[in-house]
Amino acid sequence: MTQTITDNVSIRSALAEGSPLLEFDHVGLEYPFEGSMRRIIEDVHLNIQPGEFVSFVGPSGCGKTSILRMVSGLSPAPLGAIRYRGQKISKPLTNVGIAFQNPVMLPWRNTLNNVMLPLEIVPPYKHEFGQKKDQFIRMAQDLLSTVRLQDFQKQYPWQLSGGMRQRASLCRSLIHQPEILLLDEPFGALDAFTREEMWSMLQALWMRVKCVAILITHDLREAVFLSDRVFVMSPRPSTIIYEVKIDLPRPRTLEQEVSDEFNHYFSTIRSHIHHN
Amino acid sequence: MEKFLKSKSAGFVLPFIATVLLFIVWELIVIIFKIPAFNLPAPSNILRATIEFAPQLAANSLRTLWTTLAGFFLAVIVGVILGFMIGYSKVAYLTLYPLLVAFNTIPKAAIVPLLAIWFGANAIPAVVTAFLLAFFPIAVNVALGLDTVEPEMKDVLASLGASKVETFQKVGWPHTLPYIFASLKIAASFAFIGAVISESVASNAGLGYLIVQATSDFNVPLAFAALLILGLLGVVLYGFFIFIEKKVIYWAR
Numbered sequence: 001m002t003q004t005i006t007d008n009v010s011i012r013s014a015l016a017e018g019s020p021l022l023e024f025d026h027v028g029l030e031y032p033f034e035g036s037m038r039r040i041i042e043d044v045h046l047n048i049q050p051g052e053f054v055s056f057v058g059p060s061g062c063g064k065t066s067i068l069r070m071v072s073g074l075s076p077a078p079l080g081a082i083r084y085r086g087q088k089i090s091k092p093l094t095n096v097g098i099a100f101q102n103p104v105m106l107p108w109r110n111t112l113n114n115v116m117l118p119l120e121i122v123p124p125y126k127h128e129f130g131q132k133k134d135q136f137i138r139m140a141q142d143l144l145s146t147v148r149l150q151d152f153q154k155q156y157p158w159q160l161s162g163g164m165r166q167r168a169s170l171c172r173s174l175i176h177q178p179e180i181l182l183l184d185e186p187f188g189a190l191d192a193f194t195r196e197e198m199w200s201m202l203q204a205l206w207m208r209v210k211c212v213a214i215l216i217t218h219d220l221r222e223a224v225f226l227s228d229r230v231f232v233m234s235p236r237p238s239t240i241i242y243e244v245k246i247d248l249p250r251p252r253t254l255e256q257e258v259s260d261e262f263n264h265y266f267s268t269i270r271s272h273i274h275h276n
Numbered sequence: 277m278e279k280f281l282k283s284k285s286a287g288f289v290l291p292f293i294a295t296v297l298l299f300i301v302w303e304l305i306v307i308i309f310k311i312p313a314f315n316l317p318a319p320s321n322i323l324r325a326t327i328e329f330a331p332q333l334a335a336n337s338l339r340t341l342w343t344t345l346a347g348f349f350l351a352v353i354v355g356v357i358l359g360f361m362i363g364y365s366k367v368a369y370l371t372l373y374p375l376l377v378a379f380n381t382i383p384k385a386a387i388v389p390l391l392a393i394w395f396g397a398n399a400i401p402a403v404v405t406a407f408l409l410a411f412f413p414i415a416v417n418v419a420l421g422l423d424t425v426e427p428e429m430k431d432v433l434a435s436l437g438a439s440k441v442e443t444f445q446k447v448g449w450p451h452t453l454p455y456i457f458a459s460l461k462i463a464a465s466f467a468f469i470g471a472v473i474s475e476s477v478a479s480n481a482g483l484g485y486l487i488v489q490a491t492s493d494f495n496v497p498l499a500f501a502a503l504l505i506l507g508l509l510g511v512v513l514y515g516f517f518i519f520i521e522k523k524v525i526y527w528a529r
Contacts, residue, residue, distance in 0.1 A: 072435050094437030104428040108450045108527040117446065121436045156527055176436070 020047035021085065021179065021212050022071065028079030029066050039237035041066060043080075046231065046240060048212055050179075055215040055223035058233030059273060064216040068182045071214060072096050084180075093180070094122060097173030097211075101185040103165040105157040111168050112153040115140040118176040125176060143171040146208065147201045163194040167201060174209050181206065181213040188218065196254055199225050203251055220273075224265045225252055232272045242272040317497040322504065325497035332486065333498075337505050340471055340483040343399050344509075347406025348467040355411040355463070356456065359418020363452075364444075369419070380412045385473050392478030402474040402482060409470035410463040414456070421455030422448055454528040457521040464513045472506065 029041040040063040048054055056064050070077040073092040081088045097118075105114045119125040119136050129136065144150050147167035157165055166186060173181060186202075187195040203226060206213050217223050223230045224246055232242035246265055248256060256262050280286055299319040305311070306318040313321055326333060358376075361368040384405055391401035425447055433443050475484025483502045490498040 072431075074431055074434055092434050092437060094435070096435050098432055098435050100428045100431070102426065102428050104426045104432065106429075106447065106450070108525070118436050120446065121433070121438045121442055158527075172432075182435075 019086075021050045021052075022048040023083040023086075024048075024080070025083060026080035027067075027070065027077045027082055029063060029070070029077065030079065042237040042239045044240055045080075046243070048214070050212060051210045052228050053206060053213040053215070053226055054229045054231065055217055055227040056231050056233060057217055057220055057223050057269065057273070058238060059235050060218065062233045062235055062238035064233060065184055068098075068184050068214065068216055071180065072098060072182055095176075095178050096180045096182055097176065097178040098182045099166070099169050099173045099184070099186045101188040103162070103169035103186075105165055105168060105172075107157050110154050110156050111144065111149060111160065112137065112140055114157065114168055115144060115171045115175055117172060122176045140171065140175055143175060143205065144168070146204050147171060163190050163198065166190065166198065170202060170205060174205055174211075177209060177211070179211050181209075181211050183213065183215040183217075185217055186215075187222065195219070195222070196257075200251075200254065202226065207251060220266055220269050221257065224248075224262060224269065225257065230265075230269055232269055235274055241274075242269070244269060314494050314496045317500055321497045322500045325495070326501040326504075329498050329501065333501060333505060336481055336483050336486045336502070337509065339399065339481045340402070340468075340475065340506070341509060343402035343475075343482065344406050344464075344467045344471040347403040347408075347470060348410050348464060350403070350407040351410035351414055351463055351467065352460065354407070355414025355459070356418055358411070358415040359452075360422065362415065363419040363422030364448075376412060376415065384408050384470060385477065388474045388477040391474065397478045397480050399479070399481075401478050402471040402484075405474035406467040406470035410467040413462045413466065414459045417455040417459035418452055421452030424455075425451050453525050457517065457525060460521075461514055461517050464517060465510055468506065468510050468513075 024044050024046045027041065027044040028039065030037040030039045032038075044067070056067055058064055066075070069075045070082055071089065071093075073089045076082075076090045083089065084093060105111075106117065109117070116136060119139075120129055125132075125136065141150060141153065144153060147170065149164060149167055149171070152160060152164060152168075157168075160168065170186065183202075187198045190198065199222060206226075213226075215223065215226060227246050230244050230246060231240045232244075233239065234241045244265065248261065248265075303318050303320060306316060317325070358372070362372055362376075363369075387408065388401055388405055391404050395401055395404070429447055430443070433447060438446070471482065472484035472487075475482035476488045477484075479485045483506050487499045487502045490496070490502065
């Protein structure tokens with residue numbers, strides 16, 4: 001498992017030397033509202049490099065979630081374009097992993113089988129599911145132990161706490177080794193302590209897989225802790241008003257959270273958040 | 277007491293005690309107020325009638341049971357298919373749903389004479405009436421089950437590139453199973469009601485037929501015996517579905 005991941009990463013970075021994995025080309029979004037079109041998102045223009053962890057923060061209702069839906073291709077960008085490896089995204093991408101605030105799991109499957117769900121659907125895994133099942137189980141167990149759920153494989157979702165379900169859903173979003181991980185306020189419903197614990201676990205997972213991660217969050221500390229770059233969005237019609245590169249060494253620890261550097265990033269970002 | 281309520285036997289012992297108590301009170305009321313048997317027979321009287329007419333009761337119960345089950349299984353097949361149609365297809369939903377609601381509002385007792393004209397006074401009207409009463413709750417529940425799949429789960433599957441068949445197989449079908457079982461329990465009672473209504477209007481056998489015959493002969497204890505058997509059959513069928521449900525959807529909480 002570890003071997004396959006490192007191989008994949010080296011192939012990926014070799015392929016994508018210098019060129020961005022995702023390009024946002026003047027992306028916009030509008031909705032019909034009371035007879036006219038209302039702009040939600042305006043002119044978002046940015047690039048995301050392979051293996052980068054980026055966050056979008058901003059006041060609620062600024063269309064952060066819409067950005068994820070546009071990247072995933074679930075609802076492609078109506079104005080401008082998002083390009084993945086130079087190709088315009090116009091239908092759902094299949095090599096993405098998604099985790100939402102609500103860690104939806106299938107109640108009739110235990111944790112292990114929930115995590116393995118993508119392998120039954122995504123090619124090439126689904127064609128090999130019969131022969132390589134043992135190997136796939138080890139892949140899932142590997143991820144589960146990264147988030148310390150190795151002893152809960154046989155448990156059903158109703159036997160897990162909210163934090164545990166979210167950890168399992170993170171594993172599910174990564175098991176098929178997606179190139180893009182989309183996180184829509186994944187820890188929004190958790191208490192502060194659990195949330196900080198989750199940051200470290202997500203970081204550990206991501207550092208193993210090294211895919212592009214796009215995090216939508218309200219929590220500025222979360223954004224600073226996890227990201228390579230943070231984008232601040234303005235109130236509607238929203239656009240990127242501030243961008244900051246977080247130069248903190250990885251793996252980041254919760255102790256760093258009280259450092260002056262960390263707080264400096266936090267307060268600078270905070271000063272750029274404007275409310276509706 | 278707490279411990280007993282949590283035990284498995286409580287589910288059998290408590291209803292049993294309640295039934296026995298009901299019969300005792302009933303018996304006492306009949307004795308104290310000297311109620312004649314053709315108004316309200318005492319449980320002891322009903323028991324005597326049950327023994328005396330055991331062959332007739334058994335034969336007619338069997339008839340009602342199989343017509344009910346036949347109608348019920350038809351209802352499961354048609355109900356599940358219809359439910360999936362209106363659950364998955366907007367066109368089917370818009371077209372069929374108002375028709376189904378309208379049809380469901382029609383009292384089925386009013387249709388039975390028609391069924392008797394079409395099929396004769398035999399088992400078929402009972403099967404058809406049982407079916408007509410039972411398929412609606414099944415169809416509605418299946419559609420509801422499909423409709424309540426979390427949007428996030430749909431997004432997860434869509435983002436994995438799952439086909440319609442895969443989505444149905446991995447999520448839609450298992451998610452709908454608890455709804456199907458919930459509806460089966462209701463539908464089973466409805467099927468009994470349908471079969472008995474039909475038998476009491478147009479039939480040559482069955483518990484409904486027996487009840488009508490017995491009351492016109494002023495054999496009220498026999499009519500009550502048939503009613504009690506009917507109740508018992510309903511409980512048994514209900515229990516059967518709960519048993520199956522626990523085996524199939526053990527994960528549902």
